[in-house]
Amino acid sequence: xxxxxxxxxxxxxxxxxxxxxxxxxxxxxxxxxxxxxxxxxxxxxxxxxxxxxxxxxxxxxxxxxxxxxxxxxxxxxxxxxxxxxxxxxxxxxxxxxxxxxxxxxxxxxxxxxxxxxxxxxxxxxxxxxxxxxxxxxxxxxxxxxxxxxxxxxxxxxxxxxxxxxxxxxxxxxxxxxxxxxxxxxxxxxxxxxxxxxxxxxxxxxxxxxxxxxxxxxxxxx
Amino acid sequence: xxxxxxxxxxxxxxxxxxxxxxxxxxxxxxxxxxxxxxxxxxxxxxxxxxxxxxxxxxxxxxxxxxxxxxxxxxxxxxxxxxxxxxxxxxxxxxxxxxxxxxxxxxxxxxxxxxxxxxxxxxxxxxxxxxxxxxxxxxxxxxxxxxxxxxxxxxxxxxxxxxxxxxxxxxxxxxxxxxxxxxxxxxxxxxxxxxxxxxxxxxxxxxxxxxxxxxxxxxxxx
DNA sequence: GTACATTATGTCAGTCGCTGACATTCGTCA
DNA sequence: TGACGAATGTCAGCGACTGACATAATGTAC
Numbered sequence: 001x002x003x004x005x006x007x008x009x010x011x012x013x014x015x016x017x018x019x020x021x022x023x024x025x026x027x028x029x030x031x032x033x034x035x036x037x038x039x040x041x042x043x044x045x046x047x048x049x050x051x052x053x054x055x056x057x058x059x060x061x062x063x064x065x066x067x068x069x070x071x072x073x074x075x076x077x078x079x080x081x082x083x084x085x086x087x088x089x090x091x092x093x094x095x096x097x098x099x100x101x102x103x104x105x106x107x108x109x110x111x112x113x114x115x116x117x118x119x120x121x122x123x124x125x126x127x128x129x130x131x132x133x134x135x136x137x138x139x140x141x142x143x144x145x146x147x148x149x150x151x152x153x154x155x156x157x158x159x160x161x162x163x164x165x166x167x168x169x170x171x172x173x174x175x176x177x178x179x180x181x182x183x184x185x186x187x188x189x190x191x192x193x194x195x196x197x198x199x200x201x202x203x204x205x206x207x208x209x210x211x212x213x214x215x216x217x218x219x220x221x
Numbered sequence: 222x223x224x225x226x227x228x229x230x231x232x233x234x235x236x237x238x239x240x241x242x243x244x245x246x247x248x249x250x251x252x253x254x255x256x257x258x259x260x261x262x263x264x265x266x267x268x269x270x271x272x273x274x275x276x277x278x279x280x281x282x283x284x285x286x287x288x289x290x291x292x293x294x295x296x297x298x299x300x301x302x303x304x305x306x307x308x309x310x311x312x313x314x315x316x317x318x319x320x321x322x323x324x325x326x327x328x329x330x331x332x333x334x335x336x337x338x339x340x341x342x343x344x345x346x347x348x349x350x351x352x353x354x355x356x357x358x359x360x361x362x363x364x365x366x367x368x369x370x371x372x373x374x375x376x377x378x379x380x381x382x383x384x385x386x387x388x389x390x391x392x393x394x395x396x397x398x399x400x401x402x403x404x405x406x407x408x409x410x411x412x413x414x415x416x417x418x419x420x421x422x423x424x425x426x427x428x429x430x431x432x433x434x435x436x437x438x439x440x441x442x
Numbered sequence: 443g444t445a446c447a448t449t450a451t452g453t454c455a456g457t458c459g460c461t462g463a464c465a466t467t468c469g470t471c472a
Numbered sequence: 473t474g475a476c477g478a479a480t481g482t483c484a485g486c487g488a489c490t491g492a493c494a495t496a497a498t499g500t501a502c
Contacts, residue, residue: 029498033450058488068452073489106442144369152368171417174410174431179438181406185398192392210395217400218439221327250469254479279459289481294460 037075037085039065044082049131053083053139080145083132090121091153098161107165111158111183112211118154118187119204126199133195151188155180182217186210258296258306260286265303270352274304274360301366304353311342312374319382328386332379332404333432339375339408340425347420354416372409376401403438407431 043064047056058079062069076082097117101110122129136143158180163170170176190207264285268277279300283290297303318338322331343350357364379401384391391397411428 027499029449032497036450057486069488070453070490071451074450077489079488108438108441144365147373148365148368171410171413174407174434175438175441177406177410178403178431178434179441181409182399182403182438185402186395188402189392189395189398210399213395213399215439215442217329217396217403218436220329220396220400221436248469250478253469257479278457290459291461291482292480295479298460300459 036065036067036071040067040072040075040082041085045128045131048083048135053079053135053142078145080142080149083135083142084145084150086125086128087150087153090118091157093121094118094154095157095161098157103165107162107179108215110165111162111179112208112214114158114161115183115187115207115211116204119190119207122191122194122203130195130199133191137195151184154187155184158183179214182214183211186214257286257288257292261288261293261296261303262306266349266352269304269356274300274356274363299366301363301370304356304363305366305371307346307349308371308374311339312378314342315339315375316378316382319378324386328383328400329436331386332383332400333429333435335379335382336404336408336428336432337425340411340428343412343415343424351416351420354412358416372405375408376405379404400435403435404432407435 040061043061044056047060047064051060058072059069061082062072065072072082076085081087094114094117097114098110101113105113132142132146136146155177159170159176162176162179163173166173166175168176187207187210189210190203193206194201194203261282264282265277268281268285272281279293280290282303283293286293293303297306302308315335315338318335319331322334326334353363353367357367376398380391380397383397383400384394387394387397389397408428408431410431411424414427415422415424
């Protein structure tokens with residue numbers, strides 16, 4: 001599994017200057033835990049960006065975050081999950097966006113609008129999403145994880161929402177999954193176009209254009 | 222990554238009684254090579270079916286095929302690829318099927334008919350496809366491989382064919398990928414329904430029904 | 443504030459997928 | 473037959489990940 005690793009230009013932003021808010025409600029213990037978690041993500045982002053995903057060792061990352069490798073794996077189940085540490089946030093945001101659409105709205109419109117809320121997420125975490133996309137383009141392991149874990153988790157949210165709206169069982173009626181599959185393909189195209197543009201193009205616009213094509217599918221007869 | 226491993230009933234067929242044809246044209250050397258390859262696949266199928274994917278070691282498989290572990294990895298790049306050893310056959314068959322559709326046929330019909338040719342493959346290798354599907358349902362590693370490698374390779378064939386038919390660049394026009402995504406979702410549903418039925422339902426029928434829903438997507442507005 | 447329970451972390455040894463390097467065997471072909 | 477090359481075996485090693493146990497920091501009850 002040989003891999004071409006990315007070489008970032010010196011000007012590129014490497015890490016999200018994350019807010020590091022650390023809910024002041026919680027005690028010192030959970031704050032410290034959150035702190036090491038943040039440190040690990042930052043260390044991973046930096047090393048992945050500078051050396052590439054495959055060339056970076058989990059031991060490297062742990063050392064840079066000044067913790068043991070064992071601690072890294074207590075916070076993240078896999079090396080890939082370290083790169084997509086905010087997966088759950090994005091997924092839940094998508095879920096809420098889907099749930100908040102009016103019930104009388106056409107389903108394709110609901111899906112489209114919700115996917116656009118995902119675009120907002122991309123612009124809010126621009127650097128990180130670009131890094132993830134670039135690493136996915138250069139490392140098969142990351143690419144596979146993105147498809148099989150990240151995107152799949154989004155797809156499930158769409159399937160559940162569409163099935164609920166239609167009032168059908170998604171294991172029997174194929175439409176929820178087919179809609180979700182089409183929508184995910186649209187998002188992938190938008191992501192790819194956005195990535196090759198280096199994040200300069202407007203993700204929202206790209207995503208909207210791709211999603212438009214779903215409704216016109218039947219023209220292909 | 223804890224995994225529930227499948228327990229097959231004694232009556233279940235474990236291995237494809239593969240033809241083991243070994244092109245008589247070739248010499249003894251390539252015949253022996255093909256033979257060890259077949260042995261490895263058979264050993265893998267048997268152990269995966271009886272012990273589950275994760276619980277089976279590549280060393281186990283190699284020993285059962287009476288070769289060294291190193292030889293296993295000379296024939297197959299990963300443990301997963303051993304389970305999907307015939308991936309290329311299926312992919313190329315899909316490609317040919319897509320290429321053989323008349324140029325004046327509506328695109329959705331071409332895609333649908335080609336996916337049905339994929340259904341023939343499923344019935345031809347019924348036991349193996351069932352085993353793969355069951356293992357994918359029980360092991361995240363297999364499931365991820367199926368999505369990110371196997372199904373993705375099919376998806377690329379559809380994208381290329383549809384883009385060629387439309388005469389567009391699939392990196393710019395989203396329609397080829399969206400069609401492919403919808404078609405792959407349909408196939409996934411059919412596979413799942415077929416699997417839970419234990420392979421008793423007619424895959425062709427399931428697949429056709431799921432593919433039908435693509436054209437009616439715009440009804441969801 | 444002292445004592446006890448919890449929890450995050452470190453350390454260490456080990457498994458398993460996978461690879462490079464080198465030696466050996468065996469089919470092929472002149 | 474003898475030389476060449478392809479397939480395999482052997483061995484050592486890397487890297488992701490895990491279980492077990494010890495330790496230290498934190499939270500809590502009194």
